[in-house]
Amino acid sequence: MSFVVPMGDDVQPISLEELQKLKQIAERARKNVIRMLFYDQTIHVGSSLSSVEILTLLLSRARRDSRDPLNRDWIILSKGHAAPALYAILAEMGVIPKDELWKIQDINGLLQGHPETFIPGVDMSTGSLGQGLSFGGGIAMGIKMKGGNGKVFVIMGDGEQDEGQVWEAATHIAARKLDNVIGFIELNGYQLDGSVDEIKPKSYLREVWSAIGWNVLKADGHDITSLNAAIGEAVKSGKPSVILCNTLRGKGFPPIENTKKQRSSPDDARKYLVNA
Amino acid sequence: MMQENISSMREVFGKLLASLGEKYEDLVVLTADVGDSTRASYFRERFPKRYFNVGISEQDLVDFAAGMAVTGVRPLVVNFGMFLMRAWEQIRNTIARMNLDVKFLVTHTGYSDSGDGSSHQVLEDVSLMRVLPNFKVVIPADPYDVMRSLEVVVREKGPLYYRMGRDYSPVVTKDFSYEFRIGQSAVLKEGEDLTIVGAGVVLWDAMQAAQELERMGINTAVINLLSVKPIEKDFGVLRQEDGESGYRRGAQCLRWHRFSGGGGLGQALSS
Numbered sequence: 001m002s003f004v005v006p007m008g009d010d011v012q013p014i015s016l017e018e019l020q021k022l023k024q025i026a027e028r029a030r031k032n033v034i035r036m037l038f039y040d041q042t043i044h045v046g047s048s049l050s051s052v053e054i055l056t057l058l059l060s061r062a063r064r065d066s067r068d069p070l071n072r073d074w075i076i077l078s079k080g081h082a083a084p085a086l087y088a089i090l091a092e093m094g095v096i097p098k099d100e101l102w103k104i105q106d107i108n109g110l111l112q113g114h115p116e117t118f119i120p121g122v123d124m125s126t127g128s129l130g131q132g133l134s135f136g137g138g139i140a141m142g143i144k145m146k147g148g149n150g151k152v153f154v155i156m157g158d159g160e161q162d163e164g165q166v167w168e169a170a171t172h173i174a175a176r177k178l179d180n181v182i183g184f185i186e187l188n189g190y191q192l193d194g195s196v197d198e199i200k201p202k203s204y205l206r207e208v209w210s211a212i213g214w215n216v217l218k219a220d221g222h223d224i225t226s227l228n229a230a231i232g233e234a235v236k237s238g239k240p241s242v243i244l245c246n247t248l249r250g251k252g253f254p255p256i257e258n259t260k261k262q263r264s265s266p267d268d269a270r271k272y273l274v275n276a
Numbered sequence: 277m278m279q280e281n282i283s284s285m286r287e288v289f290g291k292l293l294a295s296l297g298e299k300y301e302d303l304v305v306l307t308a309d310v311g312d313s314t315r316a317s318y319f320r321e322r323f324p325k326r327y328f329n330v331g332i333s334e335q336d337l338v339d340f341a342a343g344m345a346v347t348g349v350r351p352l353v354v355n356f357g358m359f360l361m362r363a364w365e366q367i368r369n370t371i372a373r374m375n376l377d378v379k380f381l382v383t384h385t386g387y388s389d390s391g392d393g394s395s396h397q398v399l400e401d402v403s404l405m406r407v408l409p410n411f412k413v414v415i416p417a418d419p420y421d422v423m424r425s426l427e428v429v430v431r432e433k434g435p436l437y438y439r440m441g442r443d444y445s446p447v448v449t450k451d452f453s454y455e456f457r458i459g460q461s462a463v464l465k466e467g468e469d470l471t472i473v474g475a476g477v478v479l480w481d482a483m484q485a486a487q488e489l490e491r492m493g494i495n496t497a498v499i500n501l502l503s504v505k506p507i508e509k510d511f512g513v514l515r516q517e518d519g520e521s522g523y524r525r526g527a528q529c530l531r532w533h534r535f536s537g538g539g540g541l542g543q544a545l546s547s
Binding site for chain 1: 330342
């Protein structure tokens with residue numbers, strides 16, 4: 001399965017069977033992110049749970065196995081603090097050993113607090129916000145230059161849109177018409193210190209991205225079918241596309257869902273996992 | 277004292293860059309709207325499809341180059357030293373951390389752009405770039421050093437900071453036949469009593485000072501520290517044939533540089 005289709009064709013819709021499989025991966029990954037709280041209480045659980053479905057869909061459908069940098073897809077987790085979700089899904093897919101999940105942020109473990117390229121399945125070392133879109137743009141340019149068909153997916157947060165570099169990259173990618181870039185902005189409404197609305201409202205995102213020259217799409221960021229349909233639209237558009245994804249911070253974990261809280265106690269995690 | 281044979285460092289650089297583009301087809305050049313001022317424009321004229329002006333956006337410049345590097349081309353980022361420092365964090369968090377094969381070839385460093393004033397003069401860059409893991413730092417003394425080192429630098433694997441001036445570049449190394457390699461310095465003048473170690477255009481002044489010192493009876497060596505990082509033991513200048521180095525270990529050492537003391541060349545030497 002892949003997001004690459006002949007010109008004018010639709011990205012293949014998700015069959016019920018595939019959807020069921022992806023939902024199971026997402027659910028197991030969600031639980032494993034919460035389970036990580038037993039081992040480390042400083043991980044960004046809230047932001048990770050906001051990204052689970054997006055990452056599940058991308059990691060399962062994108063072409064990841066090629067050694068050819070030009071004809072594979074790239075997944076850049078620009079909001080690197082959602083690393084636990086990335087790791088949990090990579091473990092579901094057998095890319096990294098599941099045991100490593102329980103050593104998250106351990107100095108002797110593989111999995112650092114933010115993505116590092118020495119971890120299998122990680123395409124860019126991130127953690128400092130605002131840098132993923134530029135990197136993705138560079139990859140997309142390299143691919144175009146040499147006639148490859150790889151696509152570049154960049155996952156950003158709504159708080160991340162504060163970074164000036166995002167706009168340097170957005171205007172640059174639009175100017176070069178890099179239609180192999182597909183960005184995601186998770187509109188979960190929170191950034192580190194509080195709600196996005198209180199700190200710097202982002203109601204302008206649709207208009208500004210569109211004015212710059214991007215194809216702006218919308219999706220339910222927790223609905224795999226909705227996300228896949230938006231990617232389909234993006235692929236057909238012939239423009240760089242950005243998908244504004246409605247998500248919830250802490251999605252599915254009641255103690256923190258839709259709050260600015262990133263984390264909860266191991267006890268809360270235990271209660272949730274027993275009942276789930 | 278008159279300075280003779282002054283030619284422009286960036287002119288020599290720009291012409292060489294274009295000729296390297298001919299030789300190495302995987303090279304791409306990126307700049308943040310200073311293509312004319314840095315003479316990267318000479319590359320643009322020859323290879324417009326391999327030349328990327330990203331606009332006045334240095335942070336994007338660095339990470340865009342990083343992205344290109346993972347697709348198998350070799351990016352050369354050409355910019356003013358000062359304005360590249362705006363993106364030091366991007367260099368640290370993406371280029372150095374991922375150990376990417378991206379070269380930073382900068383001009384207008386030190387006081388070489390004296391006319392534009394302090395906003396354009398970077399004295400801190402050597403300190404800032406030396407401390408980055410995986411990075412190498414090379415500083416040519418004059419246009420002849422650019423000619424002997426630029427291709428070596430471009431062929432070197434991994435991230436590297438190459439520090440040039442603008443036009444001011446009195447000739448220092450024209451009459452020397454040494455070849456450049458990473459890690460190695462060059463002895464410009466032998467001496468027993470005092471060793472002056474310098475990097476960049478100040479070596480012209482260092483050579484003048486050494487002549488003055490000779491007249492005062494102080495036998496002075498001058499070392500051109502092209503490779504500020506790494507520095508090989510004994511500057512990598514021990515002569516094969518007689519085991520002599522041209523300077524005496526333990527002689528009084530004087531550092532000469534046109535970048536700030538803390539963390540810069542002085543620190544490099546003492547560590």
